[in-house]
Amino acid sequence: MLKRVYVWEFPVRLTHWVNVLSIIMLAITGYYIGNPFMHAYSSTQYIMGWMRFLHFSFAYLFTCSFILRLYWAFAGNPYANWRVFNPFSAEKIKDLIEISKFYLLLRRDVPPALKKAGHTACATYVYLALFILFIIQILTGFALYSQSHVGGLWKILGGWMLVLFVDNTLRLYHHLIMWLIIAFILAHVYISWFVERAEKNGLISSMFSGYKVIED
């Protein structure tokens, strides 16, 4: 029998979609900052100024959203809890092995680990890696930002990295991580769509409504 389970609480859904919007805006404006493909023909056009303004505005939104998700990893339900992302948990490792065997066609039956309500074990490892990329992106971003914005907060949020790395190295990593995040998005959207179609479990709508459909 199938049942509906409330899995994704409002802060998880909110931060997910705020991140999606922010990352789209940050990638477009960031790409332009690194490679200005449109040229201004008059000083009133101010294209780079607007791109940087949008980049910084969405950078603030993205950082706030990330901090809220971090807080929710301690305040939220068990599906959002930080323990779900603990890569050393014995249960997670066991689930990962079970799921990998299924994906590698080494076992026929669908493992129970794939029928759990929250993220699958595979997904949690990928999301943990993604969250680490988010942190590096925020630190390198604020390190670059602190060069033109003097203040203690920017120093704490990333400015201290300028003591360890030169500006160009930080810029390069900031740029390269954008491509890693884009690679994640391509795989993530395809997998979400594929699983939704194969399992008919309303996976994508769960990120809007909060409810997942699972076997009782």
Ligand code: HEM
């Ligand atoms: C910038 C693009 C995106 C990023 C960075 C992203 C990132 C993430 C992250 C980090 C999670 C884990 C949620 C958490 O525990 O906080 C997640 C879950 C999810 N996302 Fe996205 N997402 C993106 C776009 C999308 C899109 C466009 C869709 C819809 C097609 C989607 C569908 C889902 C679904 C269904 C889940 C839950 C999957 C599960 O049970 O593991 N995402 N996403």
Ligand code: HEM
């Ligand atoms: C997913 C998130 C982000 C993406 C994809 C992204 C992408 C980029 C890219 C591609 C560049 C151009 C680098 C180059 O080739 O020169 C850039 C520049 C920059 N980014 Fe980000 N960024 C993100 C988040 C942030 C955050 C959180 C901050 C924090 C303030 C930030 C601040 C900056 C700054 C200050 C620059 C340099 C601007 C300039 O020199 O005018 N970024 N970003």
